[in-house]
Amino acid sequence: MKDTKIPLDIVFINEDLDVISVHEGIPESEEFITENNVTFVLEVNKNSGITKGDELEFSPDSQVDNSKMIVLDPNGNPQMELDGGERIFSRANTKILIKFAKKAHSTQSDNDYKALGKRVFKFLQVQEQNEPEYVKSKN
Amino acid sequence: MDKINIGIASKRYKVKVAETDEEKEAGLQNITELPEDEGMLFVFNEPDEITF
Secondary structure (H helix, E strand, O other): OOOOOEEEEEEOOOOOOOOEEEEEEOOOOOOEEEEEEEEEEEEEOOOOOOOOOOEEEEEEHOOOOOOOEEOOOOOOOEEEEEEEOOOOOOOHHHHHHHHHHHHHHHHHHHHHHHHHHHHHHHHHHHHHHOOOOOOOOOO | OOOOEEEEOOEEEEEEEEOOHHHHHHHOOOOOOOOEEEHHHHEEEEEEEEEO
């Protein structure tokens, strides 16, 4: 381990989160360690006690990436992740938008597209005026 | 770099996640002290032959 100053355990882990092998990372060693089918490599202090066949677990509280917004169902289970900028419309409003969109699509008339656009912006405006509501995550 | 909590061999670690090439290249190089419950997790997009 070039430029590594402390003795480490180098843990190779596959896609199924099983430890494939554990190698000793010797400080300043020029030796290389190669493994196949690696999806994760974990480096921790040596003598970690990790051995082949151990399983990597992601703690529930760390699976939630705080930079993402997640849509929760009423039980608090994640349903989808938002990248940002998405809008979610109520079922009723979605039905209305679909109706306008279908009409515009069939007539191809500018006025009908305009009506669709107007409707979308109207719904956005209403959303903008709503106060944010928060619920507690299950975790 | 993001830090996440992991469990392995009945221990818990708080690990930095190295995802970009730069983060992987830097790794734990030149670190002179690593707390017992910390480390680094290198994440690869696809299962691959990896050399360390």
